[in-house]
Amino acid sequence: MRRAWSVGRRASSAARGARRIGGMMLAGMLLSAFAPRSTPNAPRSAPTARMTIARLQYDGGGDWYANPSSLPNLLAAIHERTSLDVDKVEARVRIMDDKLWDYPFLHVTGHGNIRLSDDEVVRLREYLTRGGFLHVSDNYGIDSSFRREIKRVFPDRELVDVPLSHPIYHIVYDFPKGLPKIHEHDGKPARGFGIFIGDRLAVFYDWSCDLGNGWEDYEVYHDPPALHEAALRMGVNLFVYAVTSRPVP
DSSP states (O other), X not given: OHHHHHHHHOOOHHXXXXXXXXXXXXXXXHHHHTSOOOBTTBOOOOOOSSBOOEEEOOBSSOXXXXXXXXXXXXXXXXXXXXXXXXXXXXXXXXXXXXXXXXXXXXXXXXXXXXXXXXXXXXXHXXXXXXXXXXXXXXXXXXXXXXXXXXXXXXXTOXXXXXXXXXXXXXXXXXXXXXXXXXXXXXXXXOEEEEEEETTEEEEXXXXXXXXXXXXXXXXXXXXXHHHHHHHHHHHHHHHHHHHHSSOOO
């Protein structure tokens, strides 16, 4: 067990180099990239002291609050493994909240239905086209409603397989075969779907993978340490890509 942990937590020299590069990029970007945008449709609000991940609270009956230990564990990993000064406490936000603009990374999970209002559809589209990033983790039950609602957000864009050459799989840790398979679901292979706006990946959907479950405390699912580590590494990649790919105003 101890050996599995030591192997799982040892980043390659390439990964360490990517972290240093990411830190250099971020040093010049963060002050401008995360400042609230002074546009008529994006209300200005006080910037957050530190970056964090915002869990999206949605209507429709699904358990948006699922996997309570997942985001704190991921944020701790980001804090320990990168130069990003992230808060270890997740935020919780609704799409229509003014503070939505403070968060570069929205996380969605759950086992049931998602339903967005017409105003929320418009606001989420605006958030994503202005540089926000949406990560949806298929927690076995969310698939059909998520696909329905994201089609309302982007009726002219399709969820497509994110190429294995994309930086999301390599920016800090290397995943040459794509997403790690965390939980079985129906036994289908894990797939990473995305929606691109220009060259930027704005939506990432981990399907038949369950990264959120992989981030949870060991006591929840008793996943092997190497699997937990793989999930955290992929989560670090997601966050670093999200904050370094934002357009700089």
